[in-house]
Amino acid sequence: VAGDHFQLFELWYHKxxxxxxxxxxxxxxxxxxxxxxxxxxILSRIWDISDPGGKGYLDKAGLFVALKLVALVQNGKEPSIANISFITSPPNMGEAPPHPPPPLSKSPGPPLVPAPPAPTTVNSAGVWTITPADRARYDQIFNSLGPEANKIHGNKVRGVMLNSKLSTDILGKIWDLADMDKDGNLDKVEFSIAMHLIYKVLENNPLPATLPQEMLSSARRAGVAGQGPVPAPLAPPSQTLLPDNNKLQSSGPPPAPWVVSAADKARYDVMFHNADIDKDGFVSGQEIKGVFLQSGLPQMVLAHIWNLCDMKQTGKLTSEQFALAMWLIQQKIAGVDPPSTLTPEMIPPTMRPKPTTEPPVVAKPTYSNPELQAVADEIEELNKDKLKLETDIQQKEASIRLKNNEIKNLQTELDTLSATLKQLENQKGAAQKRLDDLGQQKISLEQEYESVEDQIRREKEEVTLLSSSFVMLFLYFFFSCW
Known part of the structure; x- marks a missing residue:
C-alpha cells in the first residue's frame, strides 16, 4: 500500500x-x-474503505489505506481498492511530515552492504581514524546512492545498514552518532562516519558511546584521492515508468444534467438540514422516516426509493442523495414509477464516475540473482492474490450491507403490519363490546315488552269484568222499573 512512502506513512502513524x-x-x-x-x-468514502468493519477507529493498516486513498484522489485517481497499488506521489496532509527517526525498519529488496575493506595494521589508538583511502571508498558509495543536495535521505541508507547484519540496536546507535545535525539525512562526512563505524564493529571493535574526536577530525580533513577497488553497493532494481497516457482523457459525450433542478435542490437542502439532527452531514432512515411517510406512499415504494438513493448501502443519505429521494417521491406522487436502477442523469453529480486516465505502466523489476527473482515473482503473485481477496471481501461486504438493509426494510414493514393488526384487534374488541351492550339492551327491552303485554292483558280482563257488571246492573234496574 505505502510503496516507496512506507517510512512517511510510519511517521504519520506514530504521530x-x-x-x-x-x-x-x-x-x-x-x-x-x-x-x-x-x-x-470523498473523506467519507475513504473512511468506509479504510474501516470496512465499521469499528469506529483506524488501526495501522487502515491508516495506511486512508493515506494511500488520499494520495490517489490528490493525483486524480478514483479512491478504491482496485487502484490501491498505483504508484503516486505522497499525500499532502496540509502540514510538514514529522521528523524521521533512525531508519531501522525492514526494507524489501535492500541494496547489499559492501564488504568491509581489508583491515590495515594500525594501533588501537588509530582504529577510528578515517584515512583518505577509506574516505574515497565511502564517497563513491555515497555517490552511487544518488544524493540530493549533497545529502542522502535515511530511506536510501537504510538498506545498506540493515544488510550489514548488525542488530537494529547497534544500527540505531550508529545512526545517532553519525546523524550529528539530526535532520534525518546524511552528508558525505556523516555517511563516512556511519560506514566506518559499521566496518569497525564488524571487525569486532566495541562501538564507542560517543563519537571519537579523531574520527570526526579525520573524516573532515580526509581527501577524496583514495585508491584501490571500491566495493560499491548494488542499487535496488528500479521500477522504470514506461511512456504512459496519463494526459489522454477518455472521450465521450458530456455528462447529462442532473434531474434535480437547482431550485428543488435548495428546497430539499432546507429539509435535509432540519432532518439532520446530529449534524453529521448525513441523514439516517430514522431521521427522515417522518418526511418519507408524509408522502402517503406505500412502505415498499419508499423502501425501493431508499435503496436506489443509498447507492453504497451505508444506511445513510447525503444531501444530494436525499434530494434525489425527494425528487423520486414527487415523481411517484405525479404518477411516474421509480426506475429499477438509476439512470445516468439521476446519479448525483459528486457520485458520478470521473473520466478515467490510463495508469502509468510499471516495468516489472528484474534481478540478476535467480533466487531473488524467484522471491520477487512469488511476492508479485501473493500481491495479486491479496488484491483479489480484498476485492472479493469488499464485494461481499457490500452484498452483506445490501442484505442487511433489505432485512431492516422488511423488519420495518413487519413492525408496521404488526401495529396495524394490533389496531384492528383493538377495534374488533371495541365493536364486540358494543355488540354485547346492544344484546343486553335487547334482552332488557324484551323483558320490558313482556311486562307491558302482561299488564295490558290484566287490564283487558278487568275491563271485561267491569263491562259484564255494568250490563247486569243495567238489566236489573230496567226490569225493576217495569
Missing amino acids: LDPKNLGSIPAGPAASFLKKSGLNEN
Whole structure:
C-alpha cells in the first residue's frame, strides 16, 4: 500500500498513535484526514474503505489505506481498492511530515552492504581514524546512492545498514552518532562516519558511546584521492515508468444534467438540514422516516426509493442523495414509477464516475540473482492474490450491507403490519363490546315488552269484568222499573 512512502506513512502513524496502542480514535483520525483539503463526501468514502468493519477507529493498516486513498484522489485517481497499488506521489496532509527517526525498519529488496575493506595494521589508538583511502571508498558509495543536495535521505541508507547484519540496536546507535545535525539525512562526512563505524564493529571493535574526536577530525580533513577497488553497493532494481497516457482523457459525450433542478435542490437542502439532527452531514432512515411517510406512499415504494438513493448501502443519505429521494417521491406522487436502477442523469453529480486516465505502466523489476527473482515473482503473485481477496471481501461486504438493509426494510414493514393488526384487534374488541351492550339492551327491552303485554292483558280482563257488571246492573234496574 505505502510503496516507496512506507517510512512517511510510519511517521504519520506514530504521530497519531504515540503510545503505540494499535488504534487511532475516530476524532483524531478524522481531524487528521480533513487536513488533506478533500471534501467530506470523498473523506467519507475513504473512511468506509479504510474501516470496512465499521469499528469506529483506524488501526495501522487502515491508516495506511486512508493515506494511500488520499494520495490517489490528490493525483486524480478514483479512491478504491482496485487502484490501491498505483504508484503516486505522497499525500499532502496540509502540514510538514514529522521528523524521521533512525531508519531501522525492514526494507524489501535492500541494496547489499559492501564488504568491509581489508583491515590495515594500525594501533588501537588509530582504529577510528578515517584515512583518505577509506574516505574515497565511502564517497563513491555515497555517490552511487544518488544524493540530493549533497545529502542522502535515511530511506536510501537504510538498506545498506540493515544488510550489514548488525542488530537494529547497534544500527540505531550508529545512526545517532553519525546523524550529528539530526535532520534525518546524511552528508558525505556523516555517511563516512556511519560506514566506518559499521566496518569497525564488524571487525569486532566495541562501538564507542560517543563519537571519537579523531574520527570526526579525520573524516573532515580526509581527501577524496583514495585508491584501490571500491566495493560499491548494488542499487535496488528500479521500477522504470514506461511512456504512459496519463494526459489522454477518455472521450465521450458530456455528462447529462442532473434531474434535480437547482431550485428543488435548495428546497430539499432546507429539509435535509432540519432532518439532520446530529449534524453529521448525513441523514439516517430514522431521521427522515417522518418526511418519507408524509408522502402517503406505500412502505415498499419508499423502501425501493431508499435503496436506489443509498447507492453504497451505508444506511445513510447525503444531501444530494436525499434530494434525489425527494425528487423520486414527487415523481411517484405525479404518477411516474421509480426506475429499477438509476439512470445516468439521476446519479448525483459528486457520485458520478470521473473520466478515467490510463495508469502509468510499471516495468516489472528484474534481478540478476535467480533466487531473488524467484522471491520477487512469488511476492508479485501473493500481491495479486491479496488484491483479489480484498476485492472479493469488499464485494461481499457490500452484498452483506445490501442484505442487511433489505432485512431492516422488511423488519420495518413487519413492525408496521404488526401495529396495524394490533389496531384492528383493538377495534374488533371495541365493536364486540358494543355488540354485547346492544344484546343486553335487547334482552332488557324484551323483558320490558313482556311486562307491558302482561299488564295490558290484566287490564283487558278487568275491563271485561267491569263491562259484564255494568250490563247486569243495567238489566236489573230496567226490569225493576217495569
